[in-house]
Amino acid sequence: MNPILFIVALVLVIYFLGKTMFCRPKHFPPGPSLWFPYYGHYLSILLNNYRHTHQALGKMCDYYRSKVLGLYLGPFPTVVASDEKSIKELLMRPEFQGRIDQVVSLLRVDYGEERGIIFTEGDLWQQQKRFFLRHMRDYGFGKRSPNLEAELTAEIQDLITFLREEKDHPLYRNGEARIPTLFALGNLNLLLQALTGERFKGREGKEFLSQVHEDTLNFQHYSEPCASTLTFVPWAKYLPPFSGHLTDLTALNDNLAKYAKDSMYKRMSNFNEDKISCAVDAYIKEMKTAQENGDTETHFTEDQLKLVIQDFTFTSSNTVSGQLGFLWQQFILNPEVQTKIQEEIDTVVDRDELPNLNHRKDLHYTEATIREILRYKTLVPLAVPHRSTEDADFMGYHTEKGTIMITNLYKMHMNPEVWGDPENFRPERFLDQKGHLKKKDQTLPFGIGKRLCPGETFARQNMFMYVTGLLQNFTFSLPKGAKIPDDSDYLPGINVHPKHMWLQVTPRK
Incomplete structure (x- = not known):
């Protein structure tokens, strides 16, 4: 040259x-x-x-x-x-309020066209979010719901009975429970009942929900930093370990997509226009109306519905349960917090009834503790x-x-200018001098504005009912010889999640 x-x-x-x-x-x-x-x-x-x-x-x-x-x-x-x-x-x-093309979203669709709610924007996102909020409102999405509270109370009572009577189960053996998987099953069950009309019961039901939970967790595990890297540096998919992780992500997505598709076709095959019992039923009705009117531009399609089911399933499977898992870690690291909540519950709630949402206004320390875990371990960082x-x-x-x-x-x-000692788990920061819950909450765990998480009300109510219902009836402790959990070691991803742990469950007298 x-x-x-x-x-x-x-x-x-x-x-x-x-x-x-x-x-x-x-x-x-x-x-x-x-x-x-x-x-x-x-x-x-x-x-x-x-x-x-x-x-x-x-x-x-x-x-x-x-x-x-x-x-x-x-x-x-x-x-x-x-x-x-x-x-x-x-x-x-x-x-x-626009969205970017991400590997975790593009994996889920054919021909690279974004669908669902989480990763979409514009008219599609606004229309679909508005529709599902309207049809899931009766189940705690946006307001308090008697239907949700009744189902939630039944779910927690079933869990209490399970912990008192079960002797040998993959999630509960020898008086030790696998946390937070135990919480994921109930939350996922409630969401699916509102969304698809399905309620999974018995041992087989728990095993199925547990598998869905594990698939979403594994998908989350490979999404960070693998999916983030491939989003911003696409050609890295040809390099190890990203090439192998992408294969795993695709397989896990296929599992979740199969459940969503099977659930959708099950509702479609049993559809009765005169008996709309869940959000998917309402969607199918809208979809059929568009087809009858020859509307070829409609967003109400099977592909869109499948991805919406997948969106809701993914978020409900490991978000609330993850936050509860982080909170149960703190009950081990700071046992006085668990004791204070139990004492407050005993003072406010009669022993012959389960706590309910009417008690929230009087359980100040309990509410402060929930706020603190939502700050301390930000759900979606x-x-x-x-x-x-x-x-x-x-x-x-x-x-x-x-x-x-x-x-x-x-x-x-974690801003010290606002929180003083943000690295410490301290529920009292949300209480005033009288021990009452402060009206102003400077946290934003669910976001704000048009992209506010639609499940905020559902999540907060679930967390309150699980904390109060379980701590009224049980004390959780570290099994003898078990390693103290490290709350700085957790699973990364779009939303963070604690590692699984086994805790001793002792019935309260």
Whole structure:
């Protein structure tokens, strides 16, 4: 090769790399300047904390002394909001409500077209979310529901009976329970009854729900950092270990998709227009109406319904149960918290009745404890990434159309300027001097605005009923010789989840 041409080519490559690696958009938030083509700053994030991206981004905010961070994930400019003010602004403004294409969402659909609710945007998302909120409202999605409370009470009573009478079960043996799987089954059962009209009972029912829970957990396990890496650095799928993880993700998704499809076709085969008993029934009716009217542009389709069932199944299987699992860890690490809740329940609730939602207003310490675990172990630390749908100004900076917008709820909930000692689990921070629950809650575990989690009411009610119902009847402790749980060691993912543990269950007299 001509040496002159080689030198010219080398100079051009160096110039291009230098121009690219140090280039940042105008009026971009503070953040690292040097970034690598195709990788962006993602490598430095992984090197900082391979398992927990939210912690790595939190450290970056501290390093650059900014509540708003600007960086590149792969080739995509990205803004990270990390305090209450910036997060609320991001979540409330309509121009930041778009979604990005993610591996975990694209795996689920044919031909790369986004469906469902979690990962969609625009008219499809608004219409579908509104429909399901309306038809699931009677089951605690958005308001208190007598139907939900009755079913929830029955579910907890069944669990209490199970713990008192069962002698040998995969989830409960020799007086020891597998936490939090035990909680996942009831929550998933309640959700599916409202969504698909199915109620799983008996030993076989528990085994089926347990398998769905395990599949969603394993899917979550491979989604971080594998799926995040493949979202921002797609060609990494050809490299180990990502190639193997992608195969596992695909197989697990196929399992969840099969359940959703089977459930949908079961309701369709037994559909009775005069007997609408769940949200899927109402959806099928809407779908048939669109077909009869020849509406080829409708969003009410079988493919869409399958993905909605999958969305709800995934979130209900490991979110509430995960938070309860983190809370039961604290009952072991801070046994005085469990004792205080039991004493409060004994004072407020008669021993011959189960606690119910009417007792919430009087169980201040219990409610404070639930708020504290939602802060201490943020359910979805980075939420689902948003996308700017147009050029916009944000917190004094400029964001171009297509910019990825991330809310670091974990960093907000661990801000020492707000919480003083955020690293400590301390329910009292939510109580006033009289021991009453403070009216103002500065946490945002379920988000805010149009992307607010539709299951917030359902989740809070479930958590309250499980905590009060179980602690009224049992005391949970570490089995003899068992290792003390490490609450800093948990499963990463879109939503975090504690590792399973076995706890001794002792009936209270």
